[in-house]
Amino acid sequence: xxxxxxxxxxxxxxxxxxxxxxxxxxxxxxxxxxxxxxxxxxxxxxxxxxxxxxxxxxxxxxxxxxxxxxxxxxxxxxxxxxxxxxxxxxxxxxxxxxxxxxxxxxxxxxxxxxxxxx
Numbered sequence: 001x002x003x004x005x006x007x008x009x010x011x012x013x014x015x016x017x018x019x020x021x022x023x024x025x026x027x028x029x030x031x032x033x034x035x036x037x038x039x040x041x042x043x044x045x046x047x048x049x050x051x052x053x054x055x056x057x058x059x060x061x062x063x064x065x066x067x068x069x070x071x072x073x074x075x076x077x078x079x080x081x082x083x084x085x086x087x088x089x090x091x092x093x094x095x096x097x098x099x100x101x102x103x104x105x106x107x108x109x110x111x112x113x114x115x116x117x118x
Contacts, residue, residue, distance in 0.1 A: 022105055025100035029068060033084070036097060042088050048073045057082060067097060070100040 026032045036042040046057045051072065057080065059069035065083070073080035085091045093100050106116040 012044060017105070018107060022101060026101060029098070032098050032101070033067065033069065036090075036101075042090070042097075043071075043086070044082055046071050046082060046086065048075070048080040049082060050078050053078045053080055055080075059084070107108075 010103075025035045029082070033042065034053045048057055050053045053073060053075060055073050055075045055078065058072055060072050060076050061068060062070040067084050068085045071082040071084060071086065083091070085093070090097055090100055103116070
């Protein structure tokens with residue numbers, strides 16, 4: 001099905017993320033994670049996965065975690081925890097979130113290997 005003129009106009013109004021803008025966002029790790037949450041690339045809320053617990057998990061800074069943050073249950077006796085990557089396409093990736101974003105940008109924009117390396 002072909003896109004209508006209104007579909008094209010709506011799509012054109014969305015600001016395109018340039019490589020420069022993405023790299024600027026990714027320079028600051030906290031800013032990068034917040035941007036990912038705003039764009040729904042990371043969850044902004046999660047319910048505790050522990051059996052018989054339906055509390056919301058809270059987003060906590062954890063220096064010992066690779067991403068610097070972790071989801072943790074609000075109920076002290078529960079101790080339910082999840083990675084901030086849980087349920088996202090970052091889950092299972094060994095690279096940092098900023099690196100995954102940069103590689104994905106290069107792939108989506110059909111960069112050559114030489115372009116992507118620089």
